[in-house]
Amino acid sequence: MSGLQHRLIHFESMMTVFFHILLISTIFVLIYRKTANGDDKMVFFTFSLLKICCGILIGFLYWSFYGGIGDTIYFYEQAEVLFQYFHGDRISFSSWVGFSPLNLSLAEFSAQYEPRTFFFVRCISFLYAFSQGNYFTMSIYLSFFSGLATWGFAYQLGKCCRMQKRAIYVALLFIPSITFWSSGLLKESLMTMSIYGLGYAVLMWKNNYKNWIYSMPILVCLLVLWQVKYYVPIVLIPILCLALFFSQSNFLSKFRFRTKIALFLALLIIGGLGMALMHPVFNSGRFFELVRISHDVIARNSSVAIIHFQNTENNILFFIKNLPLAWFTGVFRPLVWESFNAFSMLWAIEKGVFTVLVLIASFLSFKMKFNQTEKWWGIAILIYSSILSSVLSLATPNFGTLIRYEVAYMPFLWLLVLMTLNKYKVNLK
Structure with a gap:
């Protein structure tokens, strides 16, 4: 390649970079001004x-x-x-x-x-x-x-x-x-x-x-x-629709809160099953088997980052028996002493801060009154996050993978906790 050709390629590369910088900057400025x-x-x-x-x-x-x-x-x-x-x-x-x-x-x-x-x-x-x-x-x-x-x-x-x-x-x-x-x-x-x-x-x-x-x-x-x-909309759509409906519906006011919760859960199960059966993983009847297969494959290829669950022969029993630990893992782990490198230590510290804030928010929530909208969106976030955290933790027993997968639900748990703490702070004024 001649010196001229090399300079032309370099110039073309620089112009391409300049174009992309200009495009992103233009979009940024338009939104910034609005x-x-x-x-x-x-x-x-x-x-x-x-x-x-x-x-x-x-x-x-x-x-x-x-x-x-x-x-x-x-x-x-x-x-x-x-x-x-x-x-x-x-x-x-x-x-x-x-x-x-x-x-x-x-x-x-x-x-x-x-x-x-x-x-x-x-x-x-x-x-x-x-x-x-x-x-x-x-x-x-x-x-x-x-x-x-x-x-x-x-x-x-x-x-x-x-x-x-x-x-x-x-x-x-x-x-x-x-x-x-x-x-x-x-x-x-x-x-x-x-x-x-x-x-x-x-x-x-x-x-x-x-x-x-x-x-x-x-x-x-x-x-x-x-x-x-696919698992995100399967969980998200029915919960989102029900939260929008229950938080805005006035005719439900004549029912007791326990009755409304029972109705919410019944409709959620029906809607969730309807959504799930649209995907081959669920309509094939192999959901528990596929969770177990995913777990076993990832566990075999994991070393220091592995998440240990109890082993059972039956796939359904494996899912049910490990569900509480899977939920706790998806929401609160890794604990500080479970970190295995610098990145996991930072993540564990972040989870430790989150755990402390959850405990404080849980205690303070008993001292506050929440309106209908706050109640239903809080319930929706808890259900959505609990389902995803449990299933994802069990299907991917590796902390290095879980840190990416939890992006689908952890922001909303942080949102619930910080908004609860902020509500208490505002009420004190």
Whole structure:
């Protein structure tokens, strides 16, 4: 390669980086200007910068500390493979975007073996093409847009609960492990984008029932969630619908609270089963078997980060017997003495702080009165988080994996705890 060609390639690379910086900066400035309050502007600026830094740090963590091994590297490499097959006319455009079969062997493209991974890889292969294959540019984009969705939800929720704004911002934006592991070139970034995008659209629609334009992003977010983390919408949709209904319905006021709780749980079971049976994992009747298989595979490949559960021959008995420990693990572990490296120690300290705050909030909650909306959303968060924390902990008995998976539910537990503490503080004034 001649010196001129090398300089041209370098110039083209610099122009590409400049273009992406300009695009992200433009989007940032537009949203920054629409943020009315000065304090909110500072929070948005800090959080956006933090998310981008987290996306870059995740790349360095996997490329350097883990030696180029890990999910994010695999996703990137498979996205590259898929795009190169399209670029080299090995597959058609319709096959690339998903309108027709790929007709590739597993040896040629292994990501298609697992549907959720295949969906995510296909999505980021478009980002690969747009960013010209730069891993860190792709990571920054996913982190930034994941952060935008989170900010949009937190900002709207803060407008609905002005006295709780600081608690909302801390819980959703600045819990270290959650902010970090919802960034980068990982499925959790896309999942976070979808969950909070859904939350934002629901809040906007709730404020104006006649504006059906928000039904479109709701459907898109649910579709993406179903494809990338199917268990989240299976649990989330019935709980979200019931919480919206019970917190707003006046005709339920004539019933005692215990009766309403029984009705809520009955409808939740019916709705949850209806949602679950739409997915092959559940309608095949192999749910408990597949949880056990996932547990055993991950346990065999884990060492210091393994989570130990009691072993039984029967899959259903294994699930039931370990359910309490799985719930406790998903919410409160690792404990400080269970940490196995510097990263897990930081996470354990964070969980220790959370545990102390839970104990304080639980004690103070008996001294406060909660309105109907607060009660039902609190119940909804507890049920949603309990289901996900229990099943995910049992199916993935590895602390290194669990720290990423808990991004789906831990922000809402932090939200519940911090809002309870803040309510008590406000009531004292």
